[in-house]
Amino acid sequence: MESTTQADKTSIPNILVEMLGISKVYPDNNVTANSNVHFNLQRGEIHALVGENGAGKTTLMKILCGLERADQGTIKVGGRPVHIRSARDADRLGIGMVHQRFCLVENFSVADNIVLGKEPLRGGIFYDRAKAKQTVKVLSEDYGFEMDPNALVGTLTVGQKQRVEILKVLYRGSTILVLDEPTSLLTEQEIKVFFRVLRQLKTMGYTIVIITHKLEEVGQISDRVTVMREGQVVDSRPSANLDKATLARLMVGKEVLLQVEKPAKNPGLPVLEIRDLSLIDPTCPRPLLAGINLRVRAGEVLGIAGVAGNGLGELEDVLTGMNSRGRPSGQVLIEGLEVLGHSPARLRRMGLAYVPADRLQRGSSLALSLSDNLIVVNHHVFLRFGILRNHSISKFSNDLIQRFGIKGNMSAPIGTLSGGNIQKAVLSRELSRRPKLLIISEPTWGLDVACSEFVYQEIIEMRGEETAILLISSNLDEVLALSDQVAVMYKGEVVALFPNVGLDRESLGGYMLGLHRQEVKEKSGCWEERAH
Numbered sequence: 001m002e003s004t005t006q007a008d009k010t011s012i013p014n015i016l017v018e019m020l021g022i023s024k025v026y027p028d029n030n031v032t033a034n035s036n037v038h039f040n041l042q043r044g045e046i047h048a049l050v051g052e053n054g055a056g057k058t059t060l061m062k063i064l065c066g067l068e069r070a071d072q073g074t075i076k077v078g079g080r081p082v083h084i085r086s087a088r089d090a091d092r093l094g095i096g097m098v099h100q101r102f103c104l105v106e107n108f109s110v111a112d113n114i115v116l117g118k119e120p121l122r123g124g125i126f127y128d129r130a131k132a133k134q135t136v137k138v139l140s141e142d143y144g145f146e147m148d149p150n151a152l153v154g155t156l157t158v159g160q161k162q163r164v165e166i167l168k169v170l171y172r173g174s175t176i177l178v179l180d181e182p183t184s185l186l187t188e189q190e191i192k193v194f195f196r197v198l199r200q201l202k203t204m205g206y207t208i209v210i211i212t213h214k215l216e217e218v219g220q221i222s223d224r225v226t227v228m229r230e231g232q233v234v235d236s237r238p239s240a241n242l243d244k245a246t247l248a249r250l251m252v253g254k255e256v257l258l259q260v261e262k263p264a265k266n267p268g269l270p271v272l273e274i275r276d277l278s279l280i281d282p283t284c285p286r287p288l289l290a291g292i293n294l295r296v297r298a299g300e301v302l303g304i305a306g307v308a309g310n311g312l313g314e315l316e317d318v319l320t321g322m323n324s325r326g327r328p329s330g331q332v333l334i335e336g337l338e339v340l341g342h343s344p345a346r347l348r349r350m351g352l353a354y355v356p357a358d359r360l361q362r363g364s365s366l367a368l369s370l371s372d373n374l375i376v377v378n379h380h381v382f383l384r385f386g387i388l389r390n391h392s393i394s395k396f397s398n399d400l401i402q403r404f405g406i407k408g409n410m411s412a413p414i415g416t417l418s419g420g421n422i423q424k425a426v427l428s429r430e431l432s433r434r435p436k437l438l439i440i441s442e443p444t445w446g447l448d449v450a451c452s453e454f455v456y457q458e459i460i461e462m463r464g465e466e467t468a469i470l471l472i473s474s475n476l477d478e479v480l481a482l483s484d485q486v487a488v489m490y491k492g493e494v495v496a497l498f499p500n501v502g503l504d505r506e507s508l509g510g511y512m513l514g515l516h517r518q519e520v521k522e523k524s525g526c527w528e529e530r531a532h
Contacts, residue, residue: 015079016207017041017064017176022073024059028416030409033059034070035231041176046198046208048218048239051228051251052448053420054407057211060228061178065097066090096169097178100419102161106154110147111136114168139167144200158308158474159190163197177201178209183217184445188476188509190307195221213448215244227251252450260456260481263464267484268298270333271437271468272319277330277340279314279323279492288314288325290492296437296468301459303471303483303500307512311492312472313357316441319470320354321347322362334437348377351436355427355443357472359419363426366415370406371397373414374429404428405451420447431458438462441472456482476505490514 022037034056041047049057062068064075066087075082077093084090090097104113111133120135122128133149140147145163153164162182169177183191198208198221210222218225218239226236227250235250272295279289289311296302306312317323319332321344332340334350344354356362364373374397375382382389382396397410406424408417414425427443443459444452459482463469473479479486480503488496488511496511496518510516 014043015040016043016077018074018076019060019064020074020076022060022063022070022075024056024063024068024070026416028412030412031407031416031418032231033418034063037073037228037231037233039226039233039236041207041209042224043207044202044205045223046202046210046221048222048225049209049211049228050213050215050218050225050247053424053451054230054418055228055251055448056231057228058180058418061097061180061209061211064090065095065178067097091172091174094173094175095178096172096174096176098162098165098169098180098182100180100184102165104153104161104164106152108153109133109149110151110153110156110164111149113153113164114139114171116168118172136167136171139171143167143170143197145197157190159186159193162186162194166197175205176207176209178211180211181213182210183212183214184475186474188505189513191217213452215247215449218242218247229253248449251448260453260460262460262482265299265463265484267300268466270295270297271335272296272470273331273333273336274319275331275333277315277318277328277332279318279326279328281326287492289318289328292330292494294487294494294497296470298436298466298468299463300485301463301469301471301483303473303479303486304489305473305476305479305486305508305512306489308474310512311489312441312474314492315489316357316439316472319439320344320352320356322356353430353433353435353438355430355438355440357441357445359423359426360415364414364422367413369411370401370408370414370417370425371410373425374400377429378433400425400428400432404454420451423447424451427455427458431462434462434465435467438467438469439472440469442474443471444475444478452478476508479508480505488512490517 017040019037019039022034024034025032037056037060039060049061051057059068063070064084066084066089069085075084082093084093105116114136115132120128120131136149145167147160147163147167153161156164166177183194186194201208212218219242222239224236225239225242227234227247229251274292274294277289277292278287280287292315294302304312304315314325318328321342328340330340331338334352339347339350360366365376371393375393382393394410400406401410404424404427406428407421414422423445430438443455447455459469471479471482480500483500486498486500486503486508487494488508490512491514
């Protein structure tokens with residue numbers, strides 16, 4: 001393990017930002033997020049910040065952006081000490097953050113979203129929408145973003161929404177941009193466009209921090225990388241010629257294989273069958289789902305790839321009994337029994353386990369303790385004469401915490417854990433049930449490389465135990481690593497279905513963006529089959 005000494009740091013020329021001796025403890029769950037952290041940014045660089053879940057990356061950047069306050073330490077900008085007590089303070093210093101989850105109003109226009117909170121006024125009183133549109137049009141053209149100020153944000157692709165978020169911070173005069181997991185929901189083609197945007201911003205003098213779990217991106221886009229582990233900086237070095245294996249070792253403290261072995265396997269009988277499933281919302285101009293035909297067999301992983309906004313979320317909702325938009329039609333069968341419209345509780349009794357994409361609002365109750373969240377779907381198992389057996393609950397919870405490497409106090413509210421550790425908790429709860437059917441959406445979103453590898457191994461183990469697995473993911477690497485069959489959705493339809501043999505990210509990305517489409521060939525008794 002290599003580390004950069006304090007002397008090394010001060011000798012680096014052209015330092016724009018210095019964070020010296022930063023410490024932050026969350027007393028609610030006794031977690032030390034940052035411990036005497038030294039971090040610096042050079043003017044005009046793209047700097048990658050990597051580390052395991054709970055390593056302290058996001059906390060450190062939230063402190064820089066005024067969203068958290070350090071318990072100890074000093075921040076210097078341009079060589080002078082500054083006090084950043086709020087996002088407004090950071091804004092005045094030219095520091096802006098684009099969060100992992102977009103903070104946009106879907107039914108507002110692009111222009112309205114960008115100027116929100118700092119609107120141009122007419123006569124010092126009234127919102128000048130015309131000026132806002134003109135300002136955003138010029139801003140968009142200056143940076144080559146090609147955004148229509150009048151477009152409703154709800155109609156945009158994920159990549160376009162991300163550009164709106166970046167324009168928001170640029171509009172506010174930010175010259176230091178912090179991007180939290182910026183490519184987590186982008187296709188391969190969108191990532192290439194996004195990286196071109198970042199390089200253009202760099203040439204214009206902007207300084208950029210990328211918090212990322214995608215190690216291959218470190219070498220592709222960054223000039224320097226800082227690695228954090230357990231709240232401390234363990235290394236900071238130029239990104240050139242730094243391979244994924246070395247990065248992973250620095251992050252985790254041991255060698256990580258970065259791959260999953262998927263044994264050849266003959267799938268069994270169909271567990272989940274989806275027949276001509278459609279979903280229409282009268283308020284939408286097109287069907288949310290249109291004639292979906294898919295099948296998942298025992299011991300098989302069917303991966304569904306697609307860009308957000310193309311029906312993946314709606315399919316997830318309908319199949320798990322969580323739909324609240326319109327009335328679905330068609331058939332959904334679990335082991336031959338019709339289940340369309342059944343409640344989540346009834347579906348669970350039929351053998352369904354479900355890991356939602358939204359871990360915070362749907363997958364967990366943030367006010368309840370970690371242990372309560374771990375037993376919530378099968379709490380009856382821990383009842384005796386109507387009383388919860390606390391000893392059994394503690395043992396069960398401790399087993400999952402140890403097995404999945406969850407960092408947090410068992411009795412603390414789960415909302416006090418880092419996002420990655422909440423994800424681990426939800427995953428551990430559902431994977432431990434060993435169900436007939438697992439519907440799992442974005443299983444490693446925001447997880448580090450070691451935890452992702454562990455999750456992959458768990459999914460493959462469940463496949464070996466004859467669980468039928470429907471994997472919904474915007475991460476093509478994940479889909480290709482785990483799936484036996486790959487379906488691609490675009491605008492609510494399945495536009496392609498392939499055996500996972502010789503597939504590549506580039507070609508799948510074309511289907512995800514609607515550039516290509518397979519012909520549907522109906523065959524007697526093989527309603528789900530597709531061919532070129």
